[in-house]
Amino acid sequence: MSGQAVTLADVALAAGVHPSTVSRVLSRPQLIGEPTRTAVHEAVARLGYVPNRAARQLAGGRVGSIGVLVPDITNPFFAQIVRAVQQGCRDAGQTMLLADTDQRADEELSGARALAGSVDGFVVCSPVADMKGWRSVVGDTPLVLVNRRANGISSVALDQRAIVELGVQHLRDLGHRTIGVVRGPTAYWSSRERDRVIRTLDGITVLGPVAPDFQAGIALAAELMASSVTGVLAFNDVQALGIMAGYRAAGRSVPHDLSVVGSDDIAAGAMSDPPLTTVTAPVQQLGVTALQLIEQLIAGGGATDEVSLPVSLTIRRTTKAAARGAGTHLARRGEPQ
Amino acid sequence: MSGQAVTLADVALAAGVHPSTVSRVLSRPQLIGEPTRTAVHEAVARLGYVPNRAARQLAGGRVGSIGVLVPDITNPFFAQIVRAVQQGCRDAGQTMLLADTDQRADEELSGARALAGSVDGFVVCSPVADMKGWRSVVGDTPLVLVNRRANGISSVALDQRAIVELGVQHLRDLGHRTIGVVRGPTAYWSSRERDRVIRTLDGITVLGPVAPDFQAGIALAAELMASSVTGVLAFNDVQALGIMAGYRAAGRSVPHDLSVVGSDDIAAGAMSDPPLTTVTAPVQQLGVTALQLIEQLIAGGGATDEVSLPVSLTIRRTTKAAARGAGTHLARRGEPQ
DNA sequence: TCGATTCGTGCAAGCGTTTGCACGACGGTC
DNA sequence: GACCGTCGTGCAAACGCTTGCACGAATCGA
Secondary structure, X not given: OOOOOOOXXXXXXXXXXXXXXXXXXXXXXXXXXXXXXXXXXXXXXXXXXXXXXXXXXXXXXXXXXXXXXXXXXXXXXXXXXHHHHHHHHHHOOOEEEEEEOOOOHHHHHHHHHHHOOOOOEEEEEOOOOOHHHHHHHHOOOOEEEEOOOOOOOEXXXXXXXXXXXXXXXXXXXXXXOOEEEEOOOOOOHHHHHHHHHHHOOOOEEEEOOOOOOHHHHHHHHHHHHHOOOOEEEOOOHHHHHHHHHHHHHOOOOOOOOOEEEEEEOOHHHHHOOOOOEEEEOOHHHHHHHHHHHHXXXXXXXXXXXXXXXXXXXXXXXXXXXXXXXXXXXXXXXOOOO | OOOOOOOHHHHHHHHOOOHHHHHHHHHOHHHOOHHHHHHXXXXXXXXXXXOOHHHHHHOOOOOOXXXXXXXXXXXXXXXXXHHHHHHHHHHOOOEEEEEEOXXXXXXXXXXXXXXXXXXXXXXXXXXXXXXXXXXXXXXXXXXXXXXXXXXXXXXXXXXXXXXXXXXXXXXXXXXXXXXEEEOOOOOOHHHHHHHHHHHOOOOEEEEOOOOOOHHHHHHXXXXXXXXXXXEEEOOOHHHHHHHHHHHHHOOOXXXXXXXXXXXXXXXXXXXXXXXXXXXXXXXXXXXHHHHHHHHHHHOOOOOOOEEEEXXXXXXXXXXXXXXXXXXXXXXXXXXXX
């Protein structure tokens, strides 16, 4: 009455050909002669045939679905990526299997294990498990990493160097001399990467590691107030928002007492008061690119690719020029820049 | 070398039994004798056997996955539901197929069509397509609705009456007399439901319909400022945040010039300035319940169920007592209440 | 004009499960 | 002690599709 009643055989019958011919028309049309092809297509359309995924997979063809793992779908950053991937999948007639790993390495691996064999490939966002574990789980199922790099594995990541440099430079341009940069959890590749960048910069006050969440941001605010930092680059927007909340709670004001730059540019940042200056990431693009890479890998284009996506600065209202006196003592002992 | 190498047959061989026996141990253990059962379990564990989804489905058994459709995964409200469902799935050894419908009826239906036959059941969040369309697509695949009701279909929804009443009552308790309630898009069941509640209330200024997003909230702020409304219940938190932004941009202040109550209690609300007073929805519970319902339906417990989830008021700082004079003119002509 | 290609299609063997059926062994009843 | 139910397990047929192989027809070069 419904649910997958019409099969390949039905179509074949209707078109007066062999089932295998129908199959070929659908998967590799160039093998089939023009007249037959149109006849089959007509029958497919008339009967409303939809291939059975399971059967297709079982027979050894493509599965037609890709697995996506994210640390936390509740995080708008990942939600946007997922959305982009899903839209791409839809346009390509694929389906997406999603698993939320709760930022735990074991969940990551067990999630992948559960999906392995039911997907053509994996897109994994900010994984924390080590690559040896990953390899053993996915075997030779294509795999692309988002915001993480690893030898011999395709990946797409934000330009972490640019994030740090853009944020810091903006603060410097505003005259800030004592600039803080917040480190993230070392489990993240992005954190480690930024650390490396930070080390190459002069006159930076390194803070953290601090968790990339609101509460941690609030806690960090106290530390900031006790320091001479006048401008800070947070690890991400949520943390930045936390810093702002901490200042507010203490009766201090952003950007008057502290200039804050976030990173990612999530929607909540644009809605905050004042709206958050941040380093905008092409989040959508991250998803789109990941999908492209995995499709390419699935199609057999074996080359591994490491794509780096550029970021840009979005200036809103949490940053302002440093007060005359502020940071002077640092300027005295620091880099004239 | 990996990727689903070990099959039922391998396990059977290792355990010295017939494949069908292994299958039964895994699906209906009570049919099999104790000694055999343990032997099989041991072999399964030792070999690290993972059933092949496609084969299982093809053979007519359970698919082991459920399809979830959301209007917008980027919306934290839905993201949280998805997360809850996914965790439940994981615990039950199921997988989740997610599709984002972009709030479009056609995407909803075509998404469902693509998934039909690959899932044991559907969980559909706030669908806008009509139920006739749905029925024709899903056939007799189990279906549960989240935040939408329909005859003869299991569903779980928030108590829309309570949302409106809680919000309005809070404002009344604070002495507000000219209270605005914002309607949402009529495509949503929740909107229509709230409309019905609003009609039963006296002395309410009905606003909208207004889209449940930030921009629309900003636009609404102008209208609000021109009115005599001193307290407003927004359709959801994001819209409420928009209203606040609109006031701020106009140099007015919340809650001084307007008390605002949101609805949903998303994370961004707690992080706003001032933090948003809102009607808190048990979002997690929404997902958990939906999963329970669908599992029950899949298991064959045919009864359709309409669950209503209670909400509660979370008072933060966007509401305050009405100024003495405010709303007097309304009190004059309005209900003494 | 004939052999060698190429092209288009049919055939059938799987892919890994589930499940209805059958069959042997065992224990209890008259 | 023969008979019947029960219980535990093996057997084999499906599920819907893909794909290597084979075979006849059409095409081309010499």
